[in-house]
Amino acid sequence: MPIAIAETVQTALANGAPLVALESALITHGFAYPANLEITRRMAETIRAAGAIPAVIGVWEGRPTVGLTEAQIESLARETALKTSIRDLPLARLRGLHGGTTVAATMLLAQRAGLRVFATGGIGGVHRGHPEDVSADLPTLATTPVIVVCAGAKAILDLPRTLEFLETWGVPVLGWQTATFPAFYSRESGLPVDQRVTHAAEVAAVYDSQRALGLSQGLLVAAPVPPEAEIPAPEIEPLIAQAVAEAEAQGISGKQLTPYLLARLVTLSEARSRRANESLLLNNAQIAAQIAAQL
Numbered sequence: 001m002p003i004a005i006a007e008t009v010q011t012a013l014a015n016g017a018p019l020v021a022l023e024s025a026l027i028t029h030g031f032a033y034p035a036n037l038e039i040t041r042r043m044a045e046t047i048r049a050a051g052a053i054p055a056v057i058g059v060w061e062g063r064p065t066v067g068l069t070e071a072q073i074e075s076l077a078r079e080t081a082l083k084t085s086i087r088d089l090p091l092a093r094l095r096g097l098h099g100g101t102t103v104a105a106t107m108l109l110a111q112r113a114g115l116r117v118f119a120t121g122g123i124g125g126v127h128r129g130h131p132e133d134v135s136a137d138l139p140t141l142a143t144t145p146v147i148v149v150c151a152g153a154k155a156i157l158d159l160p161r162t163l164e165f166l167e168t169w170g171v172p173v174l175g176w177q178t179a180t181f182p183a184f185y186s187r188e189s190g191l192p193v194d195q196r197v198t199h200a201a202e203v204a205a206v207y208d209s210q211r212a213l214g215l216s217q218g219l220l221v222a223a224p225v226p227p228e229a230e231i232p233a234p235e236i237e238p239l240i241a242q243a244v245a246e247a248e249a250q251g252i253s254g255k256q257l258t259p260y261l262l263a264r265l266v267t268l269s270e271a272r273s274r275r276a277n278e279s280l281l282l283n284n285a286q287i288a289a290q291i292a293a294q295l
Contacts (some may be wrong), residue, residue, distance in 0.1 A: 006067025024058030028100025050289030057281035059099030125162030229279035
């Protein structure tokens with residue numbers, strides 16, 4: 001399946017300019033319009049201000065695309081599109097669908113196109129109460145050599161089991177100026193990371209060592225949400241428990257579960273969760289740009 005690579009991305013790759021991949025499931029399933037369009041534009045602006053080039057990845061008319069145009073991004077923001085993980089890429093191709101790529105699909109397409117850094121909000125993981133329900137993000141991290149900058153795994157997940165999976169499959173977890181794995185809305189989960197780093201050059205050095213050793217794993221950089229936007233764990237945890245219980249009662253599962261839980265938390269937290277999400281996304285975009293400049 002051929003990947004369409006925007007001319008701006010091709011030029012940046014040819015010139016060795018720093019590039020940062022952005023996912024499009026954030027646009028199609030993460031925020032409602034027009035907030036989805038606004039946060040994507042702000043992330044792109046943040047990356048440019050830090051000296052790197054943003055590349056939004058998605059599926060357009062069935063074709064995986066690295067470097068969606070502004071018109072394509074706005075169309076995805078306004079219209080219904082397929083939430084596209086790796087398994088969905090050939091299905092979208094078959095029907096000629098537009099798709100918002102998940103962390104897993106974005107990682108894969110970024111790596112195939114030659115991008116090495118990807119900024120997102122939170123990765124998927126092992127679901128609470130359902131250890132058999134494992135996001136495709138985790139095995140993709142184990143097999144795709146891309147640096148993923150995030151605020152940890154989404155707080156609605158089973159964080160200890162998620163970290164255990166990453167350990168088993170050899171994915172290093174670096175804490176950005178922290179020794180504790182962040183819990184998305186909260187700065188600390190109480191769970192340790194593999195190594196604390198304070199500068200982008202350290203992340204680049206670990207990534208370069210992985211490649212020199214011939215390792216296939218990606219590299220997870222976990223950055224806490226900025227302090228002013230944090231929702232402390234004792235405040236957000238009861239709301240997460242309520243949202244999870246409501247989803248169970250309504251039989252919501254699979255690809256619909258995460259969007260439901262995140263949307264429900266916006267209501268239960270009186271929009272504090274959305275503000276935290278926006279803040280951490282911008283923070284991660286800036287960190288990713290710094291790392292890309294060191295590679």
